[in-house]
Amino acid sequence: MATLATLIDGKAIAADVRAEVKKGVAALKAEHGITVGLATVLVGDDPASHKYVSMKRKACAEAGIESFHHQLGADATQDQVLGLVRDLGADDRVHGILVQLPLPKQVDEKTVLDAVPLSKDVDGFHPLNIGALAMKGRDPEFRPCTPHGCIELLKRSGTEISGANAVVLGRSNIVGMPVALMLVEQNATVTICHSRTKNTPDLIREADILIAAIGRAHFVKGDWIKQGATVIDVGTNVIDDPSRKSGKRLVGDVDFDAAKERAGKITPVPGGVGPMTIAMLLQNTLRAAKKGVPSG
Numbered sequence: 001m002a003t004l005a006t007l008i009d010g011k012a013i014a015a016d017v018r019a020e021v022k023k024g025v026a027a028l029k030a031e032h033g034i035t036v037g038l039a040t041v042l043v044g045d046d047p048a049s050h051k052y053v054s055m056k057r058k059a060c061a062e063a064g065i066e067s068f069h070h071q072l073g074a075d076a077t078q079d080q081v082l083g084l085v086r087d088l089g090a091d092d093r094v095h096g097i098l099v100q101l102p103l104p105k106q107v108d109e110k111t112v113l114d115a116v117p118l119s120k121d122v123d124g125f126h127p128l129n130i131g132a133l134a135m136k137g138r139d140p141e142f143r144p145c146t147p148h149g150c151i152e153l154l155k156r157s158g159t160e161i162s163g164a165n166a167v168v169l170g171r172s173n174i175v176g177m178p179v180a181l182m183l184v185e186q187n188a189t190v191t192i193c194h195s196r197t198k199n200t201p202d203l204i205r206e207a208d209i210l211i212a213a214i215g216r217a218h219f220v221k222g223d224w225i226k227q228g229a230t231v232i233d234v235g236t237n238v239i240d241d242p243s244r245k246s247g248k249r250l251v252g253d254v255d256f257d258a259a260k261e262r263a264g265k266i267t268p269v270p271g272g273v274g275p276m277t278i279a280m281l282l283q284n285t286l287r288a289a290k291k292g293v294p295s296g
Contacts, residue, residue: 149276222258
């Protein structure tokens, strides 16, 4: 009988990261009198966005990070949003700026994100941060939170990245491309699969590490998984489930029940990558604040 995969507990690992951040925040305050501050910008009334921002603010409070929340109506103009972001960029109390996406259609997302100063880009999405990831020997100011969370899950679960064959399923700017670059940085040999890839199942069968991030429920079948591989499932997809009170259930991009029969380690959905995103945001905000400490 095959041994079931070891579960990578994202909640537990995220709790460890948050505890480390809390300790670092307290030390920065005690030694240098710096109170770490994160500003959140929420435009419109998208319920999911409200929920995410609320979770981030709660996590800040638990870590001792001061939270500056700014909310604009769904009819806010691009100039209003840009003006707010620029004001926050000039505010010394604010070490990180988080613009919650998506933005209303009248506001150009790229223009707003480009207005966030590089030193406060704790989401890690500035083109210069992504560009630095792609250049050998360059260290970006910040790494994007979800991809960085994936790498932390690999490292803290004892997965050997250096020399591994890694497959990244998806090429988005948010997860796929940055996590592929981070895997290369860690000396993995990386293949990116996407909608035009001809032999995706065969490529995945060769993967020591699979990071699935395409947003298609149960796309990856159990027999695609290499025996003993580590599987990081970034997907969050809602499917019908009549057995649940809500009639719905959250699942990943990987068929978890089948994959756990072959994988060595695997993340669940929910409770895998999700908790790491906020933990890495807090870590980035602390990193930003530390850059304000006088040297010498």
